[in-house]
Amino acid sequence: MITDTYTVFWREMVLLRKKFKSFFAGSMVSPLLYLLSFGWGLGRNIQFGTTSYLDFVVPGIIALSAMNASYNATGASLNVSRLYYKTLEEFLAAPISVCSLVLGNIFSGCFRGLFSSVIIIIFSYLFGAHLHLNIWFFVSLLLTCFLFAALGLVAAMVVNSHEDMSRFATFVILPMTFLCGTFFRVEKYPPLVAALVQALPLTHSAVSLRAIALNTGFPLVSLLVLAAYAAVLFALGLWVTYRVE
Amino acid sequence: MIEISGLCKYYKEVKAVDHLDMTVQEGEIFGLLGPNGAGKTTTMRILTTLARPTAGKVYINGREVSRRERRIKNEIGVVSQTENLDVEMTARENMELHGRLFKIPVQERREQIEKLLAFVDLTERADTAVGRFSGGMKRRLMIARALLHSPRLILMDEPTVGLDPQVRRRIWDLIRSLNSERITVLLTTHYIEEAELLCHRVGIMNKGKLIALGTPDELKKKVGKFVVEVPNHNETEYHVCEERGEALRYASAMQKDIVIRESNLEDVFIELTGRKVGD
Ligand SMILES: Nc1ncnc2c1ncn2[C@@H]1O[C@H](COP(=O)(O)OP(=O)(O)OP(=O)(O)O)[C@@H](O)[C@H]1O
Ligand SMILES: [Mg+2]
Numbered sequence: 001m002i003t004d005t006y007t008v009f010w011r012e013m014v015l016l017r018k019k020f021k022s023f024f025a026g027s028m029v030s031p032l033l034y035l036l037s038f039g040w041g042l043g044r045n046i047q048f049g050t051t052s053y054l055d056f057v058v059p060g061i062i063a064l065s066a067m068n069a070s071y072n073a074t075g076a077s078l079n080v081s082r083l084y085y086k087t088l089e090e091f092l093a094a095p096i097s098v099c100s101l102v103l104g105n106i107f108s109g110c111f112r113g114l115f116s117s118v119i120i121i122i123f124s125y126l127f128g129a130h131l132h133l134n135i136w137f138f139v140s141l142l143l144t145c146f147l148f149a150a151l152g153l154v155a156a157m158v159v160n161s162h163e164d165m166s167r168f169a170t171f172v173i174l175p176m177t178f179l180c181g182t183f184f185r186v187e188k189y190p191p192l193v194a195a196l197v198q199a200l201p202l203t204h205s206a207v208s209l210r211a212i213a214l215n216t217g218f219p220l221v222s223l224l225v226l227a228a229y230a231a232v233l234f235a236l237g238l239w240v241t242y243r244v245e
Numbered sequence: 246m247i248e249i250s251g252l253c254k255y256y257k258e259v260k261a262v263d264h265l266d267m268t269v270q271e272g273e274i275f276g277l278l279g280p281n282g283a284g285k286t287t288t289m290r291i292l293t294t295l296a297r298p299t300a301g302k303v304y305i306n307g308r309e310v311s312r313r314e315r316r317i318k319n320e321i322g323v324v325s326q327t328e329n330l331d332v333e334m335t336a337r338e339n340m341e342l343h344g345r346l347f348k349i350p351v352q353e354r355r356e357q358i359e360k361l362l363a364f365v366d367l368t369e370r371a372d373t374a375v376g377r378f379s380g381g382m383k384r385r386l387m388i389a390r391a392l393l394h395s396p397r398l399i400l401m402d403e404p405t406v407g408l409d410p411q412v413r414r415r416i417w418d419l420i421r422s423l424n425s426e427r428i429t430v431l432l433t434t435h436y437i438e439e440a441e442l443l444c445h446r447v448g449i450m451n452k453g454k455l456i457a458l459g460t461p462d463e464l465k466k467k468v469g470k471f472v473v474e475v476p477n478h479n480e481t482e483y484h485v486c487e488e489r490g491e492a493l494r495y496a497s498a499m500q501k502d503i504v505i506r507e508s509n510l511e512d513v514f515i516e517l518t519g520r521k522v523g524d
Contacts, residue, residue, distance in 0.1 A: 007345040014342075015333055086329035093293045093323050094346035095315040242312060245296045 004096035008104020009111075012077070016112075027069065027116040031123060034061045038183060039127055051214055058124040058131060059209035060182030062117050063144060067202055070113030070145040071173060074105050075152030079165045082156060082244070092244070102153060102237045109149025110142065117141055131213040140212065140219070143226040144205040150233035157240040176202040201229045246271045246398055246429050247292065252301035254287050254453075261287040263453035265301070269431050271397075274424050276444030277433040278510060284453040285433035286326050289402045292431075293323045305398065319347065322391030326402035326433075328383045332376035336367055336386050339375060340393060347394035354393075361389040365419070381412040388419060399423065401432040405439060417443050437511045449514060456517050465508045468516045474504040485512060 016023060038061070039054045046053040081087040091101050124131065131137075151172075159165045180186070180202035186194055197203050204226050208219035247269040254262040262284040269275045277285050290296040291303060294312045303310045305317050330339050337358060344354035362368045365385035375383065384404060391399060404420070405413040420443060424430055434440055440447045441461045449457040449464070457464055469485040471492040476482075485508060486492040496503050 003348060004346070007342070010345065011331075011334075011342050014338060015331075018333055085332060086325070086327045087331050089293075089295055089323075089325060089327075089329045090331075090343070091346070092295055092312070093318060094343075095318040095348075096346055097315070098312070245290075 001097060001100055004100035005104045005107065007096070008091065008101055009107050012073075012105070012108035013111075015077075016108075023112075027065075027112075027119055028123075030068070031061060031065050031116065031120040034064070035120070035123055035127055039124070039129070052129075054124070054127060054129050055131070055214060056210070057183060058120070058129045059213040060206045061124075062120050062141070063180075063202060063205035063209050064177060064182045065116045065120055066113040066141055066144045067148045067173070067176070067205065069116040070109040070149040071152040071169075073109040073112040073152065074149045075156050075165065075169070078105060078153055078156035079159065079162065083160075083162065088244075098238055098242045102150075102234070102241050105153055106146060106149040106234070106237070109152060110145040113145030113149065114141065117145075132215045134212060136218070136223070137209060137212045140205060140208040140223060140226060143223070143230050144201075144209075147201055147226060147230040147233050150230065150237045153237045154233060154240055157237070157244045176200055179203075181206045201226060204229075246306065247431065248302075248304040249288075250302050252288070252291065252303060253299045254284075254291060254296060255299045260453045262291070262298075265450075265453070265455055267448055267455055267458060269429065270446075271429050272424075272427050273445040274420065274430040274432070274443060276440040276447045277431070277450055278435065278437070278440040278447050278514070279433070279450035280435055282452075283435075283450040285435075285450055286402055287453075288450075289323075289325070289400055289431075289433060292400055293321070293325075294318070319394065320397055322394070322396035322399040324384075324387045324391045324399070324401040324404055326406065328380075328387065330375045330383055330386060330390075333374060335372045335374055336362065336378070337371045339386065340390055343390045343393050349394060357393055357395075361392055364392075365389040381408050384408060384412075384416065385419075388416070392423070396428070398429045398431070401430065403433055403435070405434070405436065413439075437509055437514075441510050447510065449510070449517065451514075451518050457513060461510060464510060464513045468508050468512050470508060472506055472508045472512055473499075474506070475499055476501060476503075483512065483515065485516070 038057050042053070048056045078088065121131065155165060155168045159168060179197050180200050181197070182202070186197050186203055189197060204222035208222035208226065211217055211219040249265055249267050252262055252265040265288060277288065279285050287296060291298050292305070292310060294310060306320060308314055308317055310317055331342065334342070340358045340362065341354070344358065349357065362371050365388060367382060367386055367389065370378070370382065375386065378386065388404070405416050408416070420430055444461065446458070446460055447464060448455050469487045471486045471489060473484040473486065473492050473496050474481050475484065484495055486495060492505050496505055
């Protein structure tokens with residue numbers, strides 16, 4: 001089981017190594033843009049109480065990039081390997097468990113998500129942000145990567161075309177990018193919208209990463225929500241992978 | 246080796262496989278012959294657990310096939326119709342991935358990979374990304390990959406489709422040499438001569454149903470030994486005869502240019518369905 005999971009992960013890493021340069025460059029673009037525009041451009045002189053806007057927005061940007069990187073890692077690669085190159089067949093016909101296949105893919109998504117998060121953390125220090133990093137910060141980050149990698153896997157296994165895949169991203173991932181408190185506090189919404197936004201996982205990634213980074217209390221509820229999302233999406237991932245044809 | 250009973254696979258409007266019953270015996274080369282859309286690939290996909298049957302049962306070596314049944318997967322090698330190789334990886338990396346998936350010990354894996362790459366004549370291109378391979382090279386690599394875990398049964402879906410005649414013959418030789426090591430082969434094809442020259446037994450499929458089954462000779466005997474082709478405007482009429490004398494008598498009564506030849510599996514197919522395999 002562990003060997004099989006590693007095999008699936010190994011293959012993703014072989015592919016990643018081959019396009020490492022473009023992957024590396026690609027991982028930097030959007031975080032840098034966010035940091036430049038929101039951190040520096042918009043927020044240079046805004047103070048949020050005692051914290052600077054830069055310190056406020058960096059955890060949000062980390063959540064956002066972790067989501068995008070992990071979701072795309074599993075979503076795009078599995079979608080293409082299922083519908084276009086058919087390489088998924090090789091894994092389905094191999095004597096490995098569905099669980100290994102799902103976990104191997106999710107871990108490779110987590111790896112990419114963590115990788116781009118680390119890049120932002122490094123950059124944000126260069127931009128002069130002050131973050132309070134501890135083990136719980138990485139736990140939230142890992143849960144974020146895990147759940148969005150699982151979401152990408154589920155989407156890739158159920159859609160029937162590349163168009164459907166990008167439609168899914170437009171209707172699910174894109175709204176979260178802007179709504180989920182990555183750039184401002186969700187409390188500013190009218191109550192109904194706030195309740196809706198509270199149900200989305202990225203909100204809780206942003207909330208918990210921010211609470212830890214700014215040292216404003218332990219985000220127990222958000223961590224539990226993230227863990228619940230991760231568990232449910234993982235189970236769903238097993239189910240759809242078992243059923244996929 | 247393979248037992249299929251009452252197998253059905255329905256998609257929304259199509260009955261891709263419709264009550265299929267057949268068995269493949271150990272040590273034989275069995276060919277499923279049929280036109281496009283006959284249900285050959287669907288049958289193969291069910292055998293390799295890539296698709297689930299709507300009804301019916303499939304047993305390989307006495308165990309029912311399902312995605313959870315991992316022992317069966319160890320015993321079969323699969324060459325699918327689509328080129329499902331990793332195009333960004335090299336030939337050797339593709340092989341290594343397969344070896345790891347089938348948990349072949351490192352030492353044995355390395356030796357087998359080199360041996361098989363040599364067997365399909367790809368040693369020199371082993372470190373080239375597969376995306377730059379020709380169709381024939383990809384097919385050969387897929388065959389080598391399917392053999393890596395030493396399966397006793399090989400399933401090949403149209404192993405020679407789209408290849409030029411020379412490469413096709415090489416792949417036939419490959420299949421024969423595997424079979425001489427008592428590896429059972431189930432292959433699908435829509436090439437008449439592939440079924441006729443390569444396979445010990447042939448099942449003819451049409452619209453999801455098995456319409457004939459037997460050795461090529463048995464099948465041909467059913468229609469008659471000789472065929473007289475008579476051109477008629479833009480079409481050709483076929484007249485089947487039991488013996489040489491009858492064919493000659495029929496031919497000599499004709500005014501036009503005619504062709505007398507031995508019957509082939511195409512004639513069997515036409516006889517059974519009223520259309521050609523290629524149509
Ligand atoms: N995923 C699918 N969804 C809907 N219909 C399908 C699907 N796969 C196959 N079919 C239908 O099932 C029938 C049998 O297809 P199949 O691919 O098994 O034929 P085949 O004998 O392999 O043909 P070919 O020689 O073209 O490879 C066809 O009518 C096809 O349209
Ligand atoms: Mg086919």
